[in-house]
Every structure is written in C-alpha cells, then in structure tokens.
Amino acid sequence: DIIISSTGNVYVSDKGAKRIQVFSSDGIFIGVLGKGGTDDLLQSPTSMDFDKNDMLYALDVKKKSVFIFGTNGMVVKEFGALGEKGSYFEKPVALTVTDNEIFVLDQSGPTIKVFDKQGEYIREFGSPGSKKVRGRGEMVKPIALLAKNNIRIFVSDPGSGRVQELVNVYTPAFLEGVRARGGTRSAMILWNKSPESFVGGYYVYRSDDENGPFEKVAEVGKVAEEVDNGVYVDPGLEPDKPYYYVVTAMAVDGNESWRSKPVKAVPAKYSASPPTDLKAEPQEWSMNLSWEPAAEGHVAYYVIYRQVGDSIKEVGQSEIQSFAAGGLSSDTEYTFLISSVSSDQVESDKTSISVKTAVATRPPIEMDVIKMEDIFSNTYKNYEKEGLGRIKIRNNTMDKIARLKVSFTIKDFMDFPWETEVRDLAPRGEVEVDLKAVFNNRILEVTEDTPVQTRIKLSYYANQEERSYSSNHAINVFDKHKMKWDVRERMAAFVTTKDEVVLEFTRSIITQYRDTSDPLLYGSVFFGALGAYGMTYIIDPSTPYQETSNNVDMVDYLQYPRETLKRKSGDCDDLVILFAAAMESLGIRTKILDIPGHMFMMFEVGKVEKLGKETHDDLFVIYEDGVWIPIEATMVGKTFMEAWEEGSRKYYEWQSKGLVGVMDLRESWVLFKPANLLFTEWRPDEVLRDDIEEMFNEEFQRLRQIRVKLRSKRFIIAIQGNPNDVNAYLQLGIVFAESGEVEEARKSLEKANELDPENPSVVNNLGNLYFMDGMYDDARQAYEDTLEIEPDDPYVWLNLSRSYLRLDMKKEAKEAFNEAYRLDPLVSKKFKGMALELLGPI
Known part of the structure; x- marks a missing residue:
C-alpha cells in the first residue's frame, strides 16, 4: 500500500521486509517504521491510512492487529490482537480512517468492524453475498476500503464484481451547555x-x-x-x-x-439616548427648538417639556427633530427639556436648554373694528341674526390658535355676552367676525339717544393658560322711535300686530259687524272707525317723511300704533303703520307703498282666481296673485272711498313711471320682527257702530254693492255666456247671501234648483238661505230633500237638526244630530252646545 502524508512524504508498506518505508516527495529515503532491535514489530503490514492529524494507521494482516504511529514514527497504540484469546479479526485485509473512527475490512464474514481512535470496538456491519445474489451491503470477497469523508465509505469487492458506497447513519449525542x-x-x-x-x-x-x-x-x-x-x-x-x-x-x-x-x-425593550446638540431660535411669542437625534435609531418620538417654577410640564411631542413652542411671553427666559422615547415607549433622560424670547413690537393678537353701527332699539331683535358690527382678528404669532372665543356685550342692555368661537386661526392668519347681540327689553325703555360703550373680548388658551384681550367702542342707542330709511324694511318692526292695545281696539270695532266677514268691508269699517275716533293727519315738523325718506343718513321719528292711537294723530308713515297693524291683526295681508316723498299702503281683498283680474277703471290693483285696494291713510276722517280713490290714483300715476316701491310686511318681519312693547294699562276710547254709521252709513251701503259687484261679476259673465250654468247660479246665490242680499240670493238659488233639482249643493244652500231668513219649515224641507239625494253628508243632517230645534221638534232634532254624529264623530266637538243639549255630556 502507498499513501502520502499532509507534508508530502510517501509511505510504502513492505510486507516482505516487515516494515514501512518513508520517502520524501522527491523519492529520497527518509527512514522505516516497524523495524527495530532483534524483534520485528510488524510481520505483514498491508493497508495504511492517515487521519487529519497525520497519525498513521497500519493493518498487519499476519498479526491481525492495527498499529497507530505518532508523527514521530513511534507506536502509540496497537489493538485488534487479543493475545491467547485470539484477535478481533479473522482475515483482515484493509482499513480506512475518519475523524473519529477506524474501519477494518475483514474477509471473514465478510464484515467491516468499527473502532474508536483508542482502538475500542464500537460496532460492525456487512453481510455475505454471492455472485448471483448481490444485495445492498452484501459482500463476497472484498479487498479494499476507502473513506470519502466521515460518512461515506467505498468498498472494492472483486468477488461480486462491484464497488459499493456505504453511508454511516449517525445519531448525535444530547447537546450540553445550552x-x-x-x-x-x-x-x-x-x-x-x-x-x-x-x-x-x-x-x-x-x-x-x-x-x-x-x-x-x-x-x-x-x-x-x-x-x-x-x-x-x-x-x-x-x-x-x-x-x-x-x-x-x-x-x-x-x-x-x-x-x-x-x-x-426575556427580551428587553428598546431604549433611546437623550437628544443632543439642542438649539433654540427665539421669536416674539414662541421658540423654535431643534436637536440631533439619538444614535440608536429606535426613537418613536420626542417629548418637549418646559420648566415652570420648581416643576416641569409637557408642552408637546414631535416625531421629527424640531418643535415650535408657542404661547410664550416676549422678552422672557424659558427653560425647555427634551427627551427621546423609544418605539417601546421607554423614555430617556432629558436634555435642557435655556433661552430668552425676542422683544415684541406688537401684541400676539390684534383686533380692528371694521364696522360698528348705532343701534335702533325698535329693531333690537334683528341684531340677533344680522349683527351690528364686524371686526378683523389677526394672529401675529407663529402658532395656530385652535379655539379663539369672541364675546361682545353692552352693559345694561344685554343680560349675557354674545359669544362665538373661531376654530384653527392659522399662524399670521386673519379672520373677520360679525358681532351680534341679544338685547333685553330694557332697550325699549330708552327715551332719548344714548351713547354706550361696547366691549369686545378675545380669549384663548396657550400652554394651558388663558390669554385675553379686550377693546371698547362707543356707539349710540337711538330712542325706540328712531330709524333710518337706508333699509326701509326696518319699518316693519313698528307694525306691532300683537300689541294688546292694537288688538283690543281693532276687535272692539270689527266684532260690532258680525254680519260682515269681507276684507273690503273690514278695511272700510276700521278706516271709518279711525275717523269717528278723531284720528287726524299731522305732518311731522321736525322730520317729515318727504325729507327723511330721500336722505338715508337722516334719522326719522316713527310712532308705534298704540302711540298714534293715544295721540290721535300722526304723519303719513305713522298712519300707514297703524292701519297696516290693524289689518294684519285681522289676518288681512298688507303691503307698504313708497313713492317719492310719500308713503301709503294697500291691503288684499281676495285672490285673482276668485275675483278676476278686472281693475274696474284702475280702482283695484292686481299684484302677484291677489286683488288689492290702495289706501291714502292721510285722508283719515274722510270717507273710505275718497281714501281709496286717492290711493289708486297715486299708485297708477307713479306706477306708470316705475317709481312705486312695494314692501311686503310679512317678508320684512323675517329680519325685522315687531317690537315687544312694555305693558300699559292705557286703552283708547271705544268707538261704537252707531258713531261710525252716523258718519259713513251711506258709504257702507255703497261698498257692499261694490263688493257684491266685484264678487259676482265673473258669475254674471258666465251666465251670460251659458244661461244654463247651474254652478254659476249657485255661486252667485252664495255671493248674494254672504252680502245680505237675501232676495237676490233666493232668485239665483231657485234658478239653479230649477235647472238641476237633484243637485244637493243647490238644495242645501236654499235651505241655508231659508234658515237665515227665519223660514225654518222651508229650510227643514230643503234639508230633507237634500238628504234624499245625499244621505251620507253629516253636515246636512246637522243643518236639519238645527231646523228641527227652531221648530221645537226636539225628538227629531236629536235623531238628526245622532245621525250626523254617527257619520262624523267630530261634529260633537265642533258643535259642543248642540251636542250637550241633544246627546248629553260629551
């Protein structure tokens, strides 16, 4: 076997010489291992391998042992042979080494036996196979072994004709020191x-x-x-x-x-270092602060404090490295402290700086009076909506004023200050505010022009401290009779329709004419009553209307209706105000007419749809959807017809020139409500009907004829066009009946009945006419005839019950009323007297 160390030396196993020779990489002999003394250490070194530390492992197949040599060539360990007991190996042929283990291939078995680096047996694996049956891990006659790494090992097996790669599957030991x-x-x-x-x-x-x-x-x-x-x-x-x-x-x-x-x-929260390098740029009422951020980069925001005495209070927060501290006093030293707050809401220590604000050359908030009007006490209610002045407010600071309260008061004449709030007044911003006032009734006690001081106060909070500024302004409160004609609708405040004096006087006259329910006759009766009362027209010598009306800056003097009644005199505007108040108290619509240098009025007598558009030689005025009668109020004491004719003449004369101004009182009252006058026990003398008719009786008869003519004309025209027009005869009969022309009413209704005997409205109205004329049996018959045609009309049954009562037929009256009650239970509430008499307690 030949192997090379990490130093490049070449090791050769020499079985014949029973040794291992060592050569340099250049082939120079260095030395031998396993040969020493008289005894040979090695008998047959066959297979060798190095570990990572260059320790040499050599298998001696004859001794059936593994020798471990140190880097100095000395034997460190020998294992495998068991002395007299034999050896771990029977037929070892090869070995290989990993970092922790030694693998020895033993052909006996064959198996691979594993030892640790100290030569202690650990395990073995492998099983015999054959050339025909070659299972995974099975070996026939393996001859060589090579560790690719600590896991994979190659086995050369000529007996099975293959090289197998074997994998060591390890389970690590339990970890220590966690x-x-x-x-x-x-x-x-x-x-x-x-x-x-x-x-x-x-x-x-x-x-x-x-x-x-x-x-x-x-x-x-x-x-x-x-x-x-x-x-x-x-x-x-x-x-x-x-x-x-x-x-x-x-x-x-x-x-x-x-x-x-x-x-x-346990994880900790982010903490932040205090901000550094604080700087301050002083302003007059504020301080611009800036700083360098904390180094950690975990800052969510900064908290700004201000030293107040021995304590500190928070004045704001900022997500950036700057802050404008507002609401300060000028030329004053302040100490500010700033801390960092981490994203985990951990606040750092505070860093401080002390700086003095700049010297101010103007106040932080300024107010200019743009307009402040004198007060006309007679239109005091108007100031609640329209106001009496306007101011401009300027924010000179660099801070937004979130809520600025504006209050306005006039001592003695206002129970409470009027207040409003300006939201979010921007730095260096301006805003205009209308000043309004809610006056008490004491303002109506002003009997002469009175100078007063108004007080305007501005207040807001800065740094939890209230700041306020106030200003006084002088104006005049005019006597309740004064007004200017710059806004002519102001006059509506003098038309006091709900004044008890006017109401009682007007109704005391009208209630004497229960047979009259027409605006034309009401107007003529009241005009006549004023003449009988002794009312006269007198030009105001100090401020006549013909002068003041053309000069909008001149203050005029007007009387309330009660005062005109008490003085029994007035100029044109006073008399117009009185007559308009009386008509409006009766629910009759009026309009004030204004021509150059003069004032008169007109009142509505009906709608065009009922009376037509005929002006009757310019006696009537057709205006909008109504028919109107113009009246020259200064002709009080003369006949109503004369005042009417003069009013019509003036209207059409100036209307042709386009110089008639028309003021609708009811529209004017939206802005200029009638004054609530103080209670008085005084009442005008009563005017009796006999006194009125003694002066104007012939005129009233003439007016009734005019009224009948006016209301009947369109029906007469309809009959002329169609003599069989039943409805025209019916309506004509109603007009005559309402005007007291009983005979003419009977003729018209009987003609209608002749044309259409089955018309229940005609027959019922004939019954009404007979009843009014005291012909109760004829009325009964007419009502019974009506019920033959229309049996489910509760009010015809009611009329029949009334006829029975007049004929002393109480049983029949009760039966008829019961039927009316059955058809409509509300009749018992509308006619409580009859219900009590005929039905018992309701």
Whole structure:
C-alpha cells in the first residue's frame, strides 16, 4: 500500500521486509517504521491510512492487529490482537480512517468492524453475498476500503464484481451547555459545540411555554473548528415576554439528536439616548427648538417639556427633530427639556436648554373694528341674526390658535355676552367676525339717544393658560322711535300686530259687524272707525317723511300704533303703520307703498282666481296673485272711498313711471320682527257702530254693492255666456247671501234648483238661505230633500237638526244630530252646545 502524508512524504508498506518505508516527495529515503532491535514489530503490514492529524494507521494482516504511529514514527497504540484469546479479526485485509473512527475490512464474514481512535470496538456491519445474489451491503470477497469523508465509505469487492458506497447513519449525542439570554427585542441562544465529526448542523426551537409545543425557528450550520460554542440570535421578539428554547444536533445524512433541556430568555425593550446638540431660535411669542437625534435609531418620538417654577410640564411631542413652542411671553427666559422615547415607549433622560424670547413690537393678537353701527332699539331683535358690527382678528404669532372665543356685550342692555368661537386661526392668519347681540327689553325703555360703550373680548388658551384681550367702542342707542330709511324694511318692526292695545281696539270695532266677514268691508269699517275716533293727519315738523325718506343718513321719528292711537294723530308713515297693524291683526295681508316723498299702503281683498283680474277703471290693483285696494291713510276722517280713490290714483300715476316701491310686511318681519312693547294699562276710547254709521252709513251701503259687484261679476259673465250654468247660479246665490242680499240670493238659488233639482249643493244652500231668513219649515224641507239625494253628508243632517230645534221638534232634532254624529264623530266637538243639549255630556 502507498499513501502520502499532509507534508508530502510517501509511505510504502513492505510486507516482505516487515516494515514501512518513508520517502520524501522527491523519492529520497527518509527512514522505516516497524523495524527495530532483534524483534520485528510488524510481520505483514498491508493497508495504511492517515487521519487529519497525520497519525498513521497500519493493518498487519499476519498479526491481525492495527498499529497507530505518532508523527514521530513511534507506536502509540496497537489493538485488534487479543493475545491467547485470539484477535478481533479473522482475515483482515484493509482499513480506512475518519475523524473519529477506524474501519477494518475483514474477509471473514465478510464484515467491516468499527473502532474508536483508542482502538475500542464500537460496532460492525456487512453481510455475505454471492455472485448471483448481490444485495445492498452484501459482500463476497472484498479487498479494499476507502473513506470519502466521515460518512461515506467505498468498498472494492472483486468477488461480486462491484464497488459499493456505504453511508454511516449517525445519531448525535444530547447537546450540553445550552443557555440563553435576552437582548433588545431579541434572544441569544448558545450551546457547546458537538465533538462528533458527523454533526453537520443544529436546529433551534422556540416556545411561549416551558412545556411546549416548540416550533423550529432556525437551522444553524456546522460550527467552525476554532469555535467552542454554537450561537443563534432570535430577532423581532416582544419585550418583557419570556421565551423558551431547545437545541438539537443534526448528523450529516443522519438523525437528529434528542432535544436539550429548555432554557429561558426575556427580551428587553428598546431604549433611546437623550437628544443632543439642542438649539433654540427665539421669536416674539414662541421658540423654535431643534436637536440631533439619538444614535440608536429606535426613537418613536420626542417629548418637549418646559420648566415652570420648581416643576416641569409637557408642552408637546414631535416625531421629527424640531418643535415650535408657542404661547410664550416676549422678552422672557424659558427653560425647555427634551427627551427621546423609544418605539417601546421607554423614555430617556432629558436634555435642557435655556433661552430668552425676542422683544415684541406688537401684541400676539390684534383686533380692528371694521364696522360698528348705532343701534335702533325698535329693531333690537334683528341684531340677533344680522349683527351690528364686524371686526378683523389677526394672529401675529407663529402658532395656530385652535379655539379663539369672541364675546361682545353692552352693559345694561344685554343680560349675557354674545359669544362665538373661531376654530384653527392659522399662524399670521386673519379672520373677520360679525358681532351680534341679544338685547333685553330694557332697550325699549330708552327715551332719548344714548351713547354706550361696547366691549369686545378675545380669549384663548396657550400652554394651558388663558390669554385675553379686550377693546371698547362707543356707539349710540337711538330712542325706540328712531330709524333710518337706508333699509326701509326696518319699518316693519313698528307694525306691532300683537300689541294688546292694537288688538283690543281693532276687535272692539270689527266684532260690532258680525254680519260682515269681507276684507273690503273690514278695511272700510276700521278706516271709518279711525275717523269717528278723531284720528287726524299731522305732518311731522321736525322730520317729515318727504325729507327723511330721500336722505338715508337722516334719522326719522316713527310712532308705534298704540302711540298714534293715544295721540290721535300722526304723519303719513305713522298712519300707514297703524292701519297696516290693524289689518294684519285681522289676518288681512298688507303691503307698504313708497313713492317719492310719500308713503301709503294697500291691503288684499281676495285672490285673482276668485275675483278676476278686472281693475274696474284702475280702482283695484292686481299684484302677484291677489286683488288689492290702495289706501291714502292721510285722508283719515274722510270717507273710505275718497281714501281709496286717492290711493289708486297715486299708485297708477307713479306706477306708470316705475317709481312705486312695494314692501311686503310679512317678508320684512323675517329680519325685522315687531317690537315687544312694555305693558300699559292705557286703552283708547271705544268707538261704537252707531258713531261710525252716523258718519259713513251711506258709504257702507255703497261698498257692499261694490263688493257684491266685484264678487259676482265673473258669475254674471258666465251666465251670460251659458244661461244654463247651474254652478254659476249657485255661486252667485252664495255671493248674494254672504252680502245680505237675501232676495237676490233666493232668485239665483231657485234658478239653479230649477235647472238641476237633484243637485244637493243647490238644495242645501236654499235651505241655508231659508234658515237665515227665519223660514225654518222651508229650510227643514230643503234639508230633507237634500238628504234624499245625499244621505251620507253629516253636515246636512246637522243643518236639519238645527231646523228641527227652531221648530221645537226636539225628538227629531236629536235623531238628526245622532245621525250626523254617527257619520262624523267630530261634529260633537265642533258643535259642543248642540251636542250637550241633544246627546248629553260629551
């Protein structure tokens, strides 16, 4: 056998000479092994091999022993021969060496026997075969053996005519020295390196519980020769949480060892170093801070503190290396402290800096009054929505003001300040704010123009401290009678329809005309009542309307309706206000008419759809969808017709020039609500119907005729076009009946009945007409005829019950009312008196 050492020397086994010769790589003889003294050490050296340390292993087939020679050529060990007991070998022919084991091929068997490096027997493997049957691992007459590495061995077997590659399947031993320690969000696991050469790597397992289950988290390769320990770092773990680890060894092409005992590691949280190199750039009311970041790179954010006396308070946080500290006072020294907070919320020590803010040349917040109006106390409600002033607010700081409160008050006239809030006023930003006011009723007690001081206050919080600034502004509160004509709709505030004085006076007149329910007649009655009351027109000598109306900056003096009644006089605007308040209190729509230098009004008497669009020689005004009567209110004391005719003349004269202004009171009240006047016990003298009719009775008769003519004209035209128009006769009869023209109403209704005897509306209205004229039996008959046609109308049954009562037929009346109640139970609530009399308690 010939082999070469790692140094290049050549070793030759010489069985005949019973020795091993050594030559250099150049063929120069160096020496011999196994020959010494008189006795030969070796008898028949046949097979040799070196291990990784250049130890020489030689098989002596005659002695049936293996000799181990050190690098100095001296025998270190001999094994195999058992003395008198024989040998481990019967017919050894070859050997090979790995890092940990010695393999000897013995033809007896044949088998391969394995020993450790100390020559201790470990195991053997292999089985006999034949030339015909050649199983895996079976040998017939093997002659040579070669270790490719620690795992694979080649066997040359001429007897079976083949070379087999055999693999050693190892199971590593249980690992020793496994330990673990926590790092920053990680764990380090260490173990003693396996001494077994066939170990090719290690498996690391992890669990949340000491008793498992364990999950493999890493495969670690073979540990280097010069390293004593295996190591693995497990990253990305949760801090302050225990983890458990076991480690196994894995043989190359072999098995895995048993798991080691569990070891525990608890990862730590990320910590951060304090920021460094703090810098501060002072402003007037703020400080711009900056710094260098912590070195670790695990910083989530920074916390900024400010020294306040002996304590510190947090003023903000920043994810970047800068912060603007606001809400400071100018020309003042401040100490700021900054810390780093890691991603695991571990806060570092604080780094401090002290700097003085710049000297301010202006306040942090400024306010300019853009507009501040004098107050007209009569329209005090309007200031709740429309306001009375406007201010501009400027933020001079470099900080956003999140919530800026604006309050406005006038002492004595406001129970509470009016307040609003400005959100997120930007640094160096501006905003305009309307000032509004909610006044108490004391403002109506102002009897002369009064100068007052308004107070505007701005307040906000900076660094948990309130900052406030205020300003005063002088304005006038005008007497409740004053107004300017720049906004003519202000006048609506004087039209106090709900004033008890106006309501009682108006209704005391109208209730005397229960036979009247028409706007035209209501208007004429009230106008006549004012004349009978002694109302007169007087021009205001100080501020006549013809002067003030054309000068929007001049302050005019207006009277409330109660005051005009009390003084029994007023100029054109006062009389218009009084008449409009009375009409609106009755639910009659009015409009104020304005022409150059003068004011009058008109009121609605009906809709175009019922009265038509005929103006009757420009006596009526067709406006929007209504029919209107213009009235010259200054002609109070004269007849209604004269005031009407004059109002119509002025309207059409100026309307042709496009100079008639129309103001809708109800629309104006949206902005200028009627004033709530203080209670007064004064009431005007009562005006009796006899007094009115003594002066204007003939006119009322004429007006009734006009009313009938107005309301009946379209039905007369319809009849002229179609003499058999039943509905036209029916409606004409209703118009005549409502106007007290009973005979004409009867003629029209009887004509309608003649044309259509089966029309229940015609027959029922005939009954109503007979009832009004006291012809109760005729009324009964008409109602009974109606029910023959329309038996399910509860109100015809009700009319029949009323007729029976007048005819003293109480039993029949009760039966009729019961039927009405059956058809519609609500009749008992609408006619409670009859229900109580005929049905008993309801």
